[in-house]
Amino acid sequence: MADMQELKRQAAKAALDRVEDGMRLGIGTGSTAEAFIRLLAERVEGGLGIVGVTTSERSEALCRELGVPTATLEAVPQLDVAIDGADELDGRLRLIKGGGGALLREKIVAAASDRMLVIADASKQVETLGDFPLPIEINGFGLIATFLAIQKASRALGLDPDLTLRRVGEEPFITDSGHLILDAAYGRIEDPEALSAALHSVPGVVEHGLFLGLATEAILASADGVSILKA
Numbered sequence: 569m570a571d572m573q574e575l576k577r578q579a580a581k582a583a584l585d586r587v588e589d590g591m592r593l594g595i596g597t598g599s600t601a602e603a604f605i606r607l608l609a610e611r612v613e614g615g616l617g618i619v620g621v622t623t624s625e626r627s628e629a630l631c632r633e634l635g636v637p638t639a640t641l642e643a644v645p646q647l648d649v650a651i652d653g654a655d656e657l658d659g660r661l662r663l664i665k666g667g668g669g670a671l672l673r674e675k676i677v678a679a680a681s682d683r684m685l686v687i688a689d690a691s692k693q694v695e696t697l698g699d700f701p702l703p704i705e706i707n708g709f710g711l712i713a714t715f716l717a718i719q720k721a722s723r724a725l726g727l728d729p730d731l732t733l734r735r736v737g738e739e740p741f742i743t744d745s746g747h748l749i750l751d752a753a754y755g756r757i758e759d760p761e762a763l764s765a766a767l768h769s770v771p772g773v774v775e776h777g778l779f780l781g782l783a784t785e786a787i788l789a790s791a792d793g794v795s796i797l798k799a
């Protein structure tokens with residue numbers, strides 16, 4: 569049976585088949601996106617001409633190391649396709665992202681792209697989102713007030729998440745954009761659209777990891793091969 573990393577690589581490989589010469593690519597973050605970057609670098613070395621806009625300092629560093637050409641989103645503000653992993657996805661291509669803390673840039677890049685292609689091992693597909701704690705990127709100012717406001721907005725929807733400030737060792741995790749992350753364990757999110765609107769109503773929330781109406785296709789790899797989900 570194929571191991572998890574090999575499944576990620578297979579999904580990434582199938583995504584690479586959709587990349588054409590001259591494309592402007594949004595390049596995601598995480599272990600699956602990293603597998604994609606490594607394969608992409610081989611194609612670039614073989615002469616494929618693309619430009620990538622990365623979604624994290626981590627992906628940017630890997631692209632530079634491997635010779636994948638990148639540009640800023642300021643320089644290339646419209647992209648053909650964003651290719652990125654996910655922490656969870658449902659049958660309607662609604663996603664939870666941000667396990668690696670890159671959700672804000674990932675969402676900006678996905679929204680700037682004509683299409684968003686999700687690459688993942690098939691275990692990421694779920695019936696109902698919410699098993700994976702939802703990452704919520706918040707401003708550091710008024711952390712406790714924002715924590716309480718998220719709790720209140722969630723409770724108004726009948727949800728009572730466990731909220732945990734993400735840390736690296738003893739220190740709070742800081743995103744590439746200088747914010748904090750609260751991981752919100754909801755259990756089941758029956759109405760992601762309502763939760764998204766509720767979270768956006770909290771001023772201290774910069775962005776959350778629910779990606780709704782952004783993904784256009786998912787490539788899911790399992791031991792049985794690769795399957796495609798379309799929006």
Ligand SMILES: O=C[C@H](O)[C@H](O)[C@H](O)COP(=O)(O)O
Pocket residue numbers: 596597598599600601652653654655664665666667668669670671674
């Ligand atoms: O912030 C990180 C991203 O949203 C990742 O794309 C997500 O966490 C999936 O990562 P992985 O491919 O490592 O499972």
